[in-house]
Amino acid sequence: MKRYDVVALGELLIDFTENGTSAQGNPVFEANPGGAPCNVLAMLRKLDRRCAFVGKVGNDMFGQQLKAVAEEAGIDMSGLRMDDTVHTTLAFVKTYEDGDRDFSFYRNPGADMMLTEDELPMDMIRDTRIFHFGTLSMTHEGVRQATRAAVLAAKQAGAIISFDPNLRPPLWDSLNEARAQMLWGLSQADVVKIADNEIEFLTDTSDYDKGARFLRERFPGIRLLNVTAGANGSYAFCGDRKTFVPSFLLGGTIETTGAGDTFCASVLDFVLAHGTDGLSKDDLKAMLRFANAAAYMVTTRRGAIRSMPQRQQVEAILKEH
Numbered sequence: 001m002k003r004y005d006v007v008a009l010g011e012l013l014i015d016f017t018e019n020g021t022s023a024q025g026n027p028v029f030e031a032n033p034g035g036a037p038c039n040v041l042a043m044l045r046k047l048d049r050r051c052a053f054v055g056k057v058g059n060d061m062f063g064q065q066l067k068a069v070a071e072e073a074g075i076d077m078s079g080l081r082m083d084d085t086v087h088t089t090l091a092f093v094k095t096y097e098d099g100d101r102d103f104s105f106y107r108n109p110g111a112d113m114m115l116t117e118d119e120l121p122m123d124m125i126r127d128t129r130i131f132h133f134g135t136l137s138m139t140h141e142g143v144r145q146a147t148r149a150a151v152l153a154a155k156q157a158g159a160i161i162s163f164d165p166n167l168r169p170p171l172w173d174s175l176n177e178a179r180a181q182m183l184w185g186l187s188q189a190d191v192v193k194i195a196d197n198e199i200e201f202l203t204d205t206s207d208y209d210k211g212a213r214f215l216r217e218r219f220p221g222i223r224l225l226n227v228t229a230g231a232n233g234s235y236a237f238c239g240d241r242k243t244f245v246p247s248f249l250l251g252g253t254i255e256t257t258g259a260g261d262t263f264c265a266s267v268l269d270f271v272l273a274h275g276t277d278g279l280s281k282d283d284l285k286a287m288l289r290f291a292n293a294a295a296y297m298v299t300t301r302r303g304a305i306r307s308m309p310q311r312q313q314v315e316a317i318l319k320e321h
Contacts, residue, residue: 004076005049005272006162007128009150010037010137011112012055012070012080013089014062015257017302029092031062032257032303033069035112036134036166039258039304043265043294045074046308049272052076052124054150055137058088058111069305079121083111095255105170113139117146125150126157130191130268134166138181151188160271163189164264165198175201186219191271193264196229212237223276226267226288228260234292236284243281245288248296248321258304259295266291266314293317 015034022028041051053075057063059082066088070077089110094102107113115137125131131154137147155161165182172178182202186192192215196208203211208227216222216237227235233246270287279287294314301307 002127002129003050004052004124004128006041006044006130006132006268007052007054007079007125007154008037008041008132009054009125009147010134011035011089012038012053012057012066013091013110013112014066015303016090016092017255017257018093018095019302030302031065033066033305034091034257034303035066036136036164036261037132038070038075039261040132040164040265040268041075042070042073042305043262043308044269047265047269047311049269052079052128054079054115054121054125056081056083056111056115056119058082058086059084060087062088062090063111073305076124079124081115081119083114086111086114089113093255093257101256103168103170105168107171109140112137113143115143115146117149120146120150120153122153125153128154128159129272130162131159132162132164132264132268133185134164135178135181135185136166136168136171138185139171144181155188160190160276161188162191162193162264162268164193164260165195165202166260167195167198167201186215186222189219189222191224191226191267191276192222193226193228193260193267195260196227196232199227208235209242212242224267224271224279226263226291228263228295230256234263234288236288238276238279238284241279241281241284243284243288245285245292248293248317250296250317250321252300254300254302256299257302258298258307261304262298262308263291263295266294289318290314
């Protein structure tokens with residue numbers, strides 16, 4: 001028995017999301033706690049999974065806010081490091097009418113990219129059933145070395161490796177470097193959640209079947225590949241089986257921050273319960289329906305960590321629709 005169901009490493013930051021205008025006509029931004037890996041853990045806690053986070057924030061007002069909110073969510077934050085000299089990373093999120101987003105990052109440097117290998121809580125990393133990471137902890141050499149060391153330790157301890165490429169072009173010196181690190185992550189992964197724009201970026205095709213086939217042939221270690229296509233729905237590829245489930249388009253969408261992370265967490269919850277071997281098309285359909293419904297619910301709320309739904313709320317949508 002492992003102590004944790006999921007340990008995630010990566011960024012923990014403040015998402016400043018638009019929330020109307022002031023009396024003077026200026027845009028108002030709400031400081032929402034976020035960061036993809038911790039968003040995933042926040043949803044997993046709603047699903048009653050044991051979770052821990054590894055990363056770094058600034059020892060400033062935002063870093064203290066993030067630590068408090070994550071602990072409030074029930075995430076073990078003993079693997080969080082506080083930097084006394086580099087501030088917490090900030091992201092300003094512009095949301096368009098179609099739900100798409102544009103990010104402006106204050107991260108040159110940001111505390112999350114200052115995590116080093118000698119700061120890793122290796123006992124925690126070795127004591128989890130699933131280890132989850134993305135690429136924002138691979139944009140710079142020091143934190144990249146820490147990420148790779150953590151992945152290696154988790155693999156050697158028998159953990160399932162979960163990877164989300166989570167492409168954010170402004171954070172990379174070059175897109176060629178981004179592609180190289182995304183491919184490395186895929187080479188380590190058992191379970192992958194990848195967005196439609198990311199699969200096109202890596203495979204030069206918008207045909208999800210072709211893109212998925214290319215990735216699975218190149219990286220045969222991937223046991224479960226999930227492709228999210230926004231409002232169009234999601235796909236799962238497992239063994240020789242492919243399943244598609246449309247999105248829940250029930251209205252009320254405010255913004256999509258955290259939707260992909262909620263989807264990812266729902267998939268990991270399913271993997272914890274059912275594994276990845278011998279999954280039928282019906283199994284994959286049930287997994288995607290739950291993940292899509294949970295992701296939809298987050299789009300009706302602002303922010304991520306404090307916006308995750310309870311299991312019974314998701315099941316109520318599934319029962320009704």
